Amino acid sequence: MDGVIADTVVQFIRWYQRDSGVLLTKKDFDWKKEAEVLPDGRLRKYVTSKDFFRDVPLMEGAVEAVQSLMKNFEVYIVSAAMEFPYSLSEKKAWLEDHFPFISWTHIIFCGDKSVIGTDYMIDDHLRNLDSFRGKALMFTAGHNLNANTHTRINSWAEGLTFFREELKKGQSL
Amino acid sequence: MDGVIADTVVQFIRWYQRDSGVLLTKKDFDWKKEAEVLPDGRLRKYVTSKDFFRDVPLMEGAVEAVQSLMKNFEVYIVSAAMEFPYSLSEKKAWLEDHFPFISWTHIIFCGDKSVIGTDYMIDDHLRNLDSFRGKALMFTAGHNLNANTHTRINSWAEGLTFFREELKKGQSL
Numbered sequence: 001m002d003g004v005i006a007d008t009v010v011q012f013i014r015w016y017q018r019d020s021g022v023l024l025t026k027k028d029f030d031w032k033k034e035a036e037v038l039p040d041g042r043l044r045k046y047v048t049s050k051d052f053f054r055d056v057p058l059m060e061g062a063v064e065a066v067q068s069l070m071k072n073f074e075v076y077i078v079s080a081a082m083e084f085p086y087s088l089s090e091k092k093a094w095l096e097d098h099f100p101f102i103s104w105t106h107i108i109f110c111g112d113k114s115v116i117g118t119d120y121m122i123d124d125h126l127r128n129l130d131s132f133r134g135k136a137l138m139f140t141a142g143h144n145l146n147a148n149t150h151t152r153i154n155s156w157a158e159g160l161t162f163f164r165e166e167l168k169k170g171q172s173l
Numbered sequence: 174m175d176g177v178i179a180d181t182v183v184q185f186i187r188w189y190q191r192d193s194g195v196l197l198t199k200k201d202f203d204w205k206k207e208a209e210v211l212p213d214g215r216l217r218k219y220v221t222s223k224d225f226f227r228d229v230p231l232m233e234g235a236v237e238a239v240q241s242l243m244k245n246f247e248v249y250i251v252s253a254a255m256e257f258p259y260s261l262s263e264k265k266a267w268l269e270d271h272f273p274f275i276s277w278t279h280i281i282f283c284g285d286k287s288v289i290g291t292d293y294m295i296d297d298h299l300r301n302l303d304s305f306r307g308k309a310l311m312f313t314a315g316h317n318l319n320a321n322t323h324t325r326i327n328s329w330a331e332g333l334t335f336f337r338e339e340l341k342k343g344q345s346l
Contacts, residue, residue, distance in 0.1 A: 076288055082277040088261040104255040105284030112278040115249055117290025117306065133290065 001079040001091060003124035004139045005062040005099075011055075012038060015046050029142030037142075053090040058098055061156035066099060068160055072167055077102055078116055080128070081109035122159065126150075137162065174252040174264060176297035177312045178235040178272075184228075185211060188219050202315030210315075226263040231271055234329035239272060241333055245340055250275055251289055253301070254282035295332065299323075310335065 114131035129136035287304035302309035311323040
């Protein structure tokens with residue numbers, strides 16, 4: 001969810017402005033860990049706060065892309081929500097708002113993602129992609145710009161192109 | 174969780190007694206679906222009620238068995254919690270009470286369990302075991318007494334015996 005279908009960086013920018021008066025931009029997060037950009041342990045403070053996850057903005061193109069993928073794939077939403085106590089109900093409510101067409105049967109809140117047995121995984125964190133046994137796709141985020149160990153997707157438009165190619169390959173087998 | 178480490182049938186008996194004055198026994202659930210034993214749609218009413226999952230009693234021997242298994246296996250708690258809105262935070266709190274030694278990294282709340290890629294799964298429901306790709310173990314419950322398509326475990330003592338044998342087999346390979 002975070003950094004793939006939910007634009008969590010924009011939420012960090014909003015909360016930090018409200019908190020400190022300083023308006024960061026997305027560029028400020030490039031090549032850095034989010035915890036380095038938000039000083040004084042604010043990252044941890046925000047993600048463990050009530051309401052943080054409830055109204056995170058959507059990642060551009062995410063709703064349309066998931067709807068499009070669902071025509072040919074079984075799409076599961078997998079979030080490492082277990083670390084943050086408030087996030088469970090907030091993330092569930094967020095999905096009901098923005099992705100009402102995703103059934104409860106296809107939502108997974110977990111910790112460690114290494115036991116997820118899907119064919120593909122789109123994620124922004126190397127720790128999730130590295131242990132994944134299927135095809136791992138890295139969704140670009142400021143904190144992963146220096147990584148080159150997984151197929152990179154810079155946007156949902158690129159994601160759709162990738163899966164169109166996968167379908168073509170599958171049909172020609 | 175339910176029917177494996179949490180004794181949900183005892184919670185049904187408690188709630189039904191409070192609700193109707195009638196005291197059922199565990200035997201009343203033998204060979205029947207739980208929804209048949211609890212009349213007038215009460216099953217659905219209970220599991221969608223606030224507080225139902227918060228204080229379900231422990232299944233006999235579950236805590237000790239999980240602790241014992243953790244010496245040789247990586248144990249994940251997987252619950253189809255996504256169907257019931259209140260259950261997410263209640264089940265998380267329940268696990269913190271009774272299984273504080275299970276890390277958040279090893280807890281998974283999902284819908285459909287078919288994407289869980291563990292080596293073994295212990296469950297009471299055929300719908301979860303049938304689609305599982307690893308070794309499926311059926312934990313005995315009243316509603317699954319007529320099933321014979323999976324290795325049956327009648328108690329946590331039997332579960333521990335099963336896994337001791339698996340370890341021996343693994344060591345002799």
